[in-house]
Amino acid sequence: MKFASVVVDVPSRGTDRPFDYEIPEELADQVEVGCRVHVPFGSRIVQGYVVSLRPQPEVANVRPIREVIDLLPPLNEELVKLAEWMSKYYFSTRLAALEVMIPSALRARYDKILIPGSNVVEEGAYLLGEAERQLMEAVQRARTGLSLKKAEAIEGVTRSLIRKLIREKRLDVVERVRDKVAPKKVTWVKPAESVPLDEQMSRIPANAHKQRAIVQYFVKHPEPVMLSELLTALKATRSSVMRLVEAGILVCEIREQMRTPYHRRVVQDQPLPLTEEQDAALQAIVTRLESREAHTLLLHGVTGSGKTEVYLQAIDASLAQGREAIVLVPEISLTPQMVERFKARFGERVAVMHSGLSQGERYDEWRKVVNGAVQVVIGARSAVFAPFRNLGLIIVDEEHESSYKQDETPRYHARDVAVKRAAHFGAVTVLGSATPSVESYYRAKTGKMVYLPLKQRVQGRPFPDIHIVDMRHELDAGNRSMFSRKLTEALTACVERGEQAVLFLNRRGYSTFVLCRQCGANVECPHCDISLTYHRVNRTLRCHYCGFAQAVPDQCPHCGSDHIRYFGAGTQKVEQELAKRFPGLRIIRMDVDTTGRKGAHEKLLTAFREKKADVLLGTQMIAKGLDFPDVTLVGVIAADTVLNLPDFRAAERTFQLLTQVGGRAGRHARPGRVVIQTYNPEHYSIEMAANYAATAFYRKECQARMKKHYPPFCSLIAIKFSHPDQATVMKASQRITDALKQYLPREAEVLGPVRAPVFRARDRYRMQTMIKYKGGKDLSAAINRARETAEASFPAGDLRIVIDRDPYVLL
Ligand SMILES: Nc1ncnc2c1ncn2[C@@H]1O[C@H](COP(=O)(O)OP(=O)(O)OP(=O)(O)O)[C@@H](O)[C@H]1O
Numbered sequence: 001m002k003f004a005s006v007v008v009d010v011p012s013r014g015t016d017r018p019f020d021y022e023i024p025e026e027l028a029d030q031v032e033v034g035c036r037v038h039v040p041f042g043s044r045i046v047q048g049y050v051v052s053l054r055p056q057p058e059v060a061n062v063r064p065i066r067e068v069i070d071l072l073p074p075l076n077e078e079l080v081k082l083a084e085w086m087s088k089y090y091f092s093t094r095l096a097a098l099e100v101m102i103p104s105a106l107r108a109r110y111d112k113i114l115i116p117g118s119n120v121v122e123e124g125a126y127l128l129g130e131a132e133r134q135l136m137e138a139v140q141r142a143r144t145g146l147s148l149k150k151a152e153a154i155e156g157v158t159r160s161l162i163r164k165l166i167r168e169k170r171l172d173v174v175e176r177v178r179d180k181v182a183p184k185k186v187t188w189v190k191p192a193e194s195v196p197l198d199e200q201m202s203r204i205p206a207n208a209h210k211q212r213a214i215v216q217y218f219v220k221h222p223e224p225v226m227l228s229e230l231l232t233a234l235k236a237t238r239s240s241v242m243r244l245v246e247a248g249i250l251v252c253e254i255r256e257q258m259r260t261p262y263h264r265r266v267v268q269d270q271p272l273p274l275t276e277e278q279d280a281a282l283q284a285i286v287t288r289l290e291s292r293e294a295h296t297l298l299l300h301g302v303t304g305s306g307k308t309e310v311y312l313q314a315i316d317a318s319l320a321q322g323r324e325a326i327v328l329v330p331e332i333s334l335t336p337q338m339v340e341r342f343k344a345r346f347g348e349r350v351a352v353m354h355s356g357l358s359q360g361e362r363y364d365e366w367r368k369v370v371n372g373a374v375q376v377v378i379g380a381r382s383a384v385f386a387p388f389r390n391l392g393l394i395i396v397d398e399e400h401e402s403s404y405k406q407d408e409t410p411r412y413h414a415r416d417v418a419v420k421r422a423a424h425f426g427a428v429t430v431l432g433s434a435t436p437s438v439e440s441y442y443r444a445k446t447g448k449m450v451y452l453p454l455k456q457r458v459q460g461r462p463f464p465d466i467h468i469v470d471m472r473h474e475l476d477a478g479n480r481s482m483f484s485r486k487l488t489e490a491l492t493a494c495v496e497r498g499e500q501a502v503l504f505l506n507r508r509g510y511s512t513f514v515l516c517r518q519c520g521a522n523v524e525c526p527h528c529d530i531s532l533t534y535h536r537v538n539r540t541l542r543c544h545y546c547g548f549a550q551a552v553p554d555q556c557p558h559c560g561s562d563h564i565r566y567f568g569a570g571t572q573k574v575e576q577e578l579a580k581r582f583p584g585l586r587i588i589r590m591d592v593d594t595t596g597r598k599g600a601h602e603k604l605l606t607a608f609r610e611k612k613a614d615v616l617l618g619t620q621m622i623a624k625g626l627d628f629p630d631v632t633l634v635g636v637i638a639a640d641t642v643l644n645l646p647d648f649r650a651a652e653r654t655f656q657l658l659t660q661v662g663g664r665a666g667r668h669a670r671p672g673r674v675v676i677q678t679y680n681p682e683h684y685s686i687e688m689a690a691n692y693a694a695t696a697f698y699r700k701e702c703q704a705r706m707k708k709h710y711p712p713f714c715s716l717i718a719i720k721f722s723h724p725d726q727a728t729v730m731k732a733s734q735r736i737t738d739a740l741k742q743y744l745p746r747e748a749e750v751l752g753p754v755r756a757p758v759f760r761a762r763d764r765y766r767m768q769t770m771i772k773y774k775g776g777k778d779l780s781a782a783i784n785r786a787r788e789t790a791e792a793s794f795p796a797g798d799l800r801i802v803i804d805r806d807p808y809v810l811l
């Protein structure tokens with residue numbers, strides 16, 4: 001092929017299409033789909049991705065590719081196609097979809113480089129000032145041009161001086177791409193091959209003891225060794241080794257070294273004999289693997305049922321077929337313990353990818369996949385793009401977690417991308433959870449994917465007892481604290497026995513909703529069945545979805561009580577109250593504030609494991625994955641904080657959270673106990689979680705969703721608008737919404753535009769429109785057309801439109 005289509009790194013929607021370039025003869029064997037290249041674009045040189053090769057260009061007179069950036073292409077045909085699909089499906093640019101697939105270390109940074117201009121005349125030199133002269137000399141000297149930074153380091157050189165010289169064409173400026181992280185290089189030493197080492201000994205002076213010792217060493221261990229290790233082992237100096245290299249006795253080799261993020265030595269372990277349920281699930285997966293056709297299975301296993309062991313043995317089966325595996329885990333449960341379980345089974349064949357690693361570490365882990373050094377990747381959301389070429393299995397653990405949805409462009413959902421990749425490879429996708437999303441559960445129950453239940457805990461460990469405390473009664477009894485009598489009593493007893501407790505508070509527990517402390521009612525939208533959100537600015541209650549608004553009532557609309565409260569309490573406040581009520585109690589608080597720094601998360605957990613505290617108080621980051629033998633009490637301080645979120649998934653999330661939190665207690669020898677405090681004890685999500693009535697919960701929730709017309713019974717697309725000017729964003733959003741109503745098929749409901757709950761953020765006003773539709777039809781064309789129509793009438797460029805398919809977070 002003589003020509004290549006390239007997606008260029010010019011982030012704008014106008015350039016969001018491939019441009020054709022000629023492949024020069026000398027690059028013919030390097031340019032392939034998925035490689036990165038430098039190409040001329042306008043007057044600049046930019047980076048780009050080759051997305052296809054073609055015999056003829058679409059237009060005449062195309063320019064040639066300048067160079068190929070990587071030795072091994074970071075992407076391949078499959079991933080390039082996936083990016084194409086993602087950009088269409090999730091309404092992003094092609095560039096954004098391609099870039100999300102590679103580690104940030106590889107993403108381009110442009111350096112401005114100064115080179116001599118066309119107007120460098122020798123005679124002019126004496127007319128220049130001192131700083132100018134020095135700068136010009138430095139530029140002439142630098143073979144590959146002088147970086148702007150270095151230029152500005154010269155005394156007296158300013159930006160404006162540089163600009164003047166460029167205008168006079170004495171200097172020219174080019175932009176050069178710089179890769180941020182280079183592989184770490186290490187020197188290795190080994191014997192030269194020519195002559196046997198013992199014969200070489202005679203050539204070394206008798207008094208050169210160190211040199212002789214080094215050669216002696218290689219006589220015994222002829223294999224290559226890292227220079228630094230050799231020097232330490234023999235207490236030798238670098239120069240002794242270099243003498244031997246100069247004499248041709250030893251040779252040096254520069255090798256790339258991988259930074260390995262997990263240094264702990266892991267003890268190899270063996271597959272466990274499976275329980276009957278585990279075995280049935282594994283066999284179901286293996287059968288699908290052997291079929292070599294794409295299948296999706298839902299592994300619905302209660303907490304502590306041994307899902308991970310099933311994953312491990314399924315991966316084994318995939319590897320045995322010579323195929324690779326990806327394991328996705330939410331960021332917060334990707335703990336060293338979790339990683340160790342995979343390393344213990346698969347050792348060096350595992351790479352780990354998550355945001356807690358440094359950029360260099362992430363880059364190295366990723367390169368292990370590209371180089372074929374590993375066959376298993378365990379990682380958070382973006383690990384779904386691990387560039388394997390022969391995938392057999394993708395596991396999505398805790399598949400219900402909303403963190404699988406990226407909330408910036410491209411707004412992809414890792415679960416959907418996993419299924420898409422599996423389709424390409426004829427691979428198996430296993431979605432695992434103790435509390436599947438309602439969407440996945442419904443799909444499994446209606447035969448769209450295979451349902452694999454694990455109903456028993458391993459080794460028959462009992463589930464903890466769950467007590468629901470009705471906080472309204474606490475108020476009646478004169479207890480105004482945030483701790484019920486039951487929780488106080490349980491906590492006291494737990495600490496007295498020398499055991500530990502986990503107290504849970506939802507992160508989003510700030511004053512956002514209104515609740516009656518007398519009857520527990522919260523104020524809902526009359527049209528949407530969703531809690532109204534309290535807006536402090538103008539003291540109104542608003543609906544997130546349809547825009548309905550009302551004034552904050554002084555009295556409860558249900559019971560007339562005036563105990564109306566804006567509900568919510570931060571972890572800090574809870575910590576203060578705990579300390580006040582239980583003097584001497586040792587508390588570890590885990591929330592965004594205390595876990596900001598790298599490694600802090602792990603340090604706090606280790607301290608708790610080592611029993612340096614009685615209570616672990618935290619947000620949802622402590623809700624899952626944790627397994628502490630001495631935790632016998634779990635307290636949920638306010639179950640309602642999730643329930644009252646203005647979100648159609650509120651009941652689902654409450655159920656999931658309580659079930660998961662409950663799963664933390666009594667996983668070991670000692671029986672556990674859970675106390676849930678709530679103002680809504682009769683709400684089905686709370687009651688059914690307390691009774692372990694998952695089947696009943698999912699049925700009821702599905703019925704409710706069907707009635708209200710929410711997923712899985714329809715799909716949602718949110719269109720979010722923002723603009724610095726209030727009137728403009730209102731006009732623009734209305735214009736697009738009108739266009740949508742005109743272009744979309746009649747079955748599609750278009751709701752809005754409504755003000756975003758936080759109407760003004762970062763000095764921009766925000767509106768949104770929601771599209772509800774029944775799957776099947778592709779609405780993209782109509783949506784893009786509506787967007788273009790409206791954008792044409794608002795050319796300011798300040799109008800931002802975000803299209804979010806299957807949104808999780810609304811503005
Ligand atoms: N077949 C088995 N025999 C003995 N022990 C097992 C078996 N399977 C799993 N286990 C052990 O049971 C415990 C719980 O298993 P695991 O962590 O895999 O459960 P899980 O379903 O992932 O739980 P959760 O969803 O609560 O995280 C682990 O300590 C694991 O080693």
Ligand SMILES: [Zn+2]
Pocket residue numbers: 516517518519520521556557558559560561
């Ligand atoms: Zn009331």
Ligand SMILES: [Zn+2]
Pocket residue numbers: 525526527528529543544545546547548
């Ligand atoms: Zn509403």
